[in-house]
Amino acid sequence: MSLIEITEVRKSYGENEVLKGINLDVEPGEVIAIIGKSGSGKSTLLRCINGLETISKGSISVAGAQLHDDEVHLKALRLKIGMIFQQFNLFPHLTVGGNVMLSQMVVKKTAKPEAEKMARRMLERVGLEQKFDAYPDELSGGQQQRVAIARALAMQPMALLCDEITSALDPELVAEVLAVVRELAAEGMTLLMVTHEMKFARDVCSRVVFMYQGRVHEIGRPEDVFANPQTPELKQFLGLH
Amino acid sequence: MIEFTIWDILRNLLLATRWTIVLSLVSFIGGGIVGLVLLFLRVSKRQWSRSLAKYYIELFQGTPLLMQLFIAFFGLGLFGIDVPAWLAAGLALIFWSAAFLGEIWRGCVEAIAKGQWEAAASLGMGRLQQMRYVILPQAMKIAVPPTVGFSVQVIKGTALTSIIGFVELSKAGTVVTNATFQPFTVYGLVALIYFALCWPLSWSSQILERKLNVAHRNY
Ligand SMILES: Nc1ncnc2c1ncn2[C@@H]1O[C@H](COP(=O)(O)OP(=O)(O)OP(=O)(O)O)[C@@H](O)[C@H]1O
Ligand SMILES: [Mg+2]
Numbered sequence: 001m002s003l004i005e006i007t008e009v010r011k012s013y014g015e016n017e018v019l020k021g022i023n024l025d026v027e028p029g030e031v032i033a034i035i036g037k038s039g040s041g042k043s044t045l046l047r048c049i050n051g052l053e054t055i056s057k058g059s060i061s062v063a064g065a066q067l068h069d070d071e072v073h074l075k076a077l078r079l080k081i082g083m084i085f086q087q088f089n090l091f092p093h094l095t096v097g098g099n100v101m102l103s104q105m106v107v108k109k110t111a112k113p114e115a116e117k118m119a120r121r122m123l124e125r126v127g128l129e130q131k132f133d134a135y136p137d138e139l140s141g142g143q144q145q146r147v148a149i150a151r152a153l154a155m156q157p158m159a160l161l162c163d164e165i166t167s168a169l170d171p172e173l174v175a176e177v178l179a180v181v182r183e184l185a186a187e188g189m190t191l192l193m194v195t196h197e198m199k200f201a202r203d204v205c206s207r208v209v210f211m212y213q214g215r216v217h218e219i220g221r222p223e224d225v226f227a228n229p230q231t232p233e234l235k236q237f238l239g240l241h
Numbered sequence: 242m243i244e245f246t247i248w249d250i251l252r253n254l255l256l257a258t259r260w261t262i263v264l265s266l267v268s269f270i271g272g273g274i275v276g277l278v279l280l281f282l283r284v285s286k287r288q289w290s291r292s293l294a295k296y297y298i299e300l301f302q303g304t305p306l307l308m309q310l311f312i313a314f315f316g317l318g319l320f321g322i323d324v325p326a327w328l329a330a331g332l333a334l335i336f337w338s339a340a341f342l343g344e345i346w347r348g349c350v351e352a353i354a355k356g357q358w359e360a361a362a363s364l365g366m367g368r369l370q371q372m373r374y375v376i377l378p379q380a381m382k383i384a385v386p387p388t389v390g391f392s393v394q395v396i397k398g399t400a401l402t403s404i405i406g407f408v409e410l411s412k413a414g415t416v417v418t419n420a421t422f423q424p425f426t427v428y429g430l431v432a433l434i435y436f437a438l439c440w441p442l443s444w445s446s447q448i449l450e451r452k453l454n455v456a457h458r459n460y
Contacts, residue, residue, distance in 0.1 A: 050363055071367050078365040089360035093378045103364035106374055148360075155364060 001064060003028045003159060003190055004049065004081075009058035011044055018044050020214040021058070026159070031191045033201035033222070036211035037237060042194040045211070046161045049192070050081045063158060075107070082152030083161040086168050088144040090136040090151070096123065097132040100151045108155070115154075122150035126180050142173030146180055159190035166197060198238075202226055210234050245421045251430055257413030258434055264399045264409060265438075267331050269392055272338025279343030284350055286368060294343065301340035307401050309333045314405040330402035338395055345391060349384040350376055386450035393439045393446075400435075410434060 002025035011019040018041045026032060034042045047053040049060055051067060051074045060067040062080050067073070091099050100119035104110040110118070123129045126146035136144055145165055152160060162181070166174045178200055185191055185204050195201055201208055201222055208225040210218040212233045218225060229235045282294035301309065314329035353376050361371040403412035414431040418424045 052359055052362065074362075075365050075367060078363055083359075083363040085356060085360065087354075087356050089354075089356040091357065091360070091375055091379075093382075102374060103361075103366060106370050107365040151364070 002026055003030075003063060004192070005059075005061045006045075006049070007059045009045075009048060009060060010056045011041075011048055011053060012056045017056075018214050019048070019055075022214075022216055024209065024216060024219075026190060026192065028158070028190055029188045030207065031185045031205045032193070032207050032209060033205040034192065034194045034209045034211060035196070035198070035201065035237070036217075040211040041214045042211055043163050046083070046163050046192065046194060050083050050161060051077055052083075079107070079155060080158045081161060082155055082157035082159070084145070084148050084152055084163070084165045086164045088136075088141070088148045088168070090144055090147055092136050094135075095132065096128065096134050096136065096139070096147050099136070099147060100154045103151070104154055118154050119150070122154045123147070125153065125183075126150045127176075140173060141169045142176045145169065145177045149177075149180055149184075153184075159192065160184070162191065162193035162195070164194050164196065166195070198226070210237065212237075245423070247426065247430075250417055250421060250423070250427055253417050254410060254413055254427070254430055254434060257408060258410050258438075260407070261396065261399050261409040261411075261438070264327075264330060264334065264402065264407070265392070265396045268334035268338050268399070269395050271331070271335035272342055272395070275335060275339035276342030276346060279339055280346045280350065281372070283343060283347045284372070298340045298344050301337055302344070306333070306337050306398055307404065309337055310401055310405055326402070326405050326407040329405055330399070330407040334395065334398060334402070337398065338391075341391055341394070342388065345387045346380065346384055349380040349387075352383060353379050383453060386446045386453060389442055389449060390446040393442050396435070396438050396442075 004024075004026040006022055006024040006026075009019055009022040010017065022041075022045060024032075034045065036042050044053060048055050049062075049067075051069065054069045055067075062077055065073075065076065065080075067077055090096075091102065094102060097116065097119050100122055101112070101115040104115040104118060105112060120129055120132065123132060126149055128143060128146055128150065131139060131143065131147070136147070139147065148165075149160075165181075166177050169177065174197070178197065181191065181193070182200075182204055193205075205222050207219060208222045209216055210225065210229075210233075212231075218229065218231055218234050225234070226238065229238055279294045279297060282290040283298075285291055310329065310333045313333040314324055314326065317324045317329070350372075357375055357379070358371055361375040366374065399409055400411040402409060403415065406412070408416070410431055414427050418427045421427060
């Protein structure tokens with residue numbers, strides 16, 4: 001059984017159909033890069049997977065459980081799948097430690113000492129254990145994004161969705177975040193990432209999905225997709241990079 | 242004819258000022274509680290609850306407070322319910338304040354980036370938890386100056402309740418004037434007392450706002 005099963009998923013905003021029948025199965029431990037032009041529906045697909053958007057048609061199931069749009073099901077789903085955003089979205093009123101502890105305590109009802117232990121472990125994993133008491137606005141963008149990763153990991157998800165998590169960073173800060181992601185991949189975390197880092201996709205990902213106008217236009221192993229694109233659209237897209 | 246000293250006048254006015262203060266506090270606190278309910282209805286995911294709060298707010302913001310006082314006082318009387326002036330005054334001011342506070346606070350909640358809701362949601366928090374632990378702590382900070390500022394409107398709003406016979410500062414002013422025939426002195430003192438109540442509030446509201454702008458963290 002696949003970890004994430006996306007079947008004939010359609011999503012419209014009013015008249016505008018943004019996803020036009022997406023099929024994609026993700027196996028545990030896979031690292032999938034989603035590439036494609038702006039507006040091709042990459043973010044929308046990720047947001048549908050963890051229920052930030054409701055799908056218009058089709059089905060999505062995670063670890064065998066169907067996605068339903070009510071609070072109980074959504075919560076169960078989001079315990080299995082974490083998400084990292086382009087803009088970090090750390091909680092500015094909480095310290096780094098507080099950011100990583102909050103949802104453990106509120107959602108999982110973990111006792112504070114355990115939550116703190118977990119938070120310190122996860123911050124260590126992203127190399128920021130010494131920033132436990134700092135506030136987000138005292139950190140660089142790269143550090144903030146690593147905290148966001150630690151925050152998601154502290155919920156012990158089965159998979160992580162990453163939407164252009166290095167796009168808001170200064171170029172010199174991209175590497176530190178990618179290094180963390182690379183390590184997660186090596187440890188066997190299932191990752192679905194929208195990215196413009198083609199080199200990273202080539203090195204780390206097990207499959208690459210090329211989206212075009214709301215469809216999965218090409219999919220395959222990175223060495224095939226990058227070296228031997230089948231469609232003119234992908235050829236053109238890769239030419240731009 | 243009896244002579245009234247300034248002190249006599251002032252003493253009577255200050256005694257009545259108690260009721261202005263009590264009514265202001267009741268309206269502000271009661272309005273705050275109802276306003277909080279309105280806020281939650283207003284930012285809910287459910288369409289009917291958003292509409293309900295929206296119509297409530299439009300109704301109370303779209304009609305003069307004076308009319309609301311009349312309706313609470315005389316309107317309920319038509320149904321055989323005898324409403325004392327203090328109750329009508331309290332209720333009308335509570336519901337009126339709630340409409341404005343609810344709307345002020347909605348603005349503050351909406352000023353918080355959508356990504357904050359989404360991050361909290363993606364960590365598994367329910368709607369109320371997102372509000373309680375992530376949105377409100379941030380929104381409350383920016384809500385303080387306009388909320389304190391609005392409390393000035395509440396104090397001034399209590400003056401209208403004199404029309405339905407509630408004896409607070411303004412009503413006392415009228416009564417004392419009728420006894421002393423010194424309208425200028427009396428209303429001058431009334432104005433001074435209102436100013437003494439309101440000015441510290443609007444001043445601190447401005448200070449708080451300036452502080453907030455300086456200590457602007459990254460939101
Ligand atoms: N909330 C929304 N309401 C209406 N239309 C939307 C909304 N979100 C996205 N869209 C539309 O859906 C389409 C796909 O958007 P999406 O954000 O998924 O693209 P993307 O592939 O992530 O692009 P980018 O590379 O620019 O992030 C776009 O045409 C966009 O205008
Ligand atoms: Mg996008």
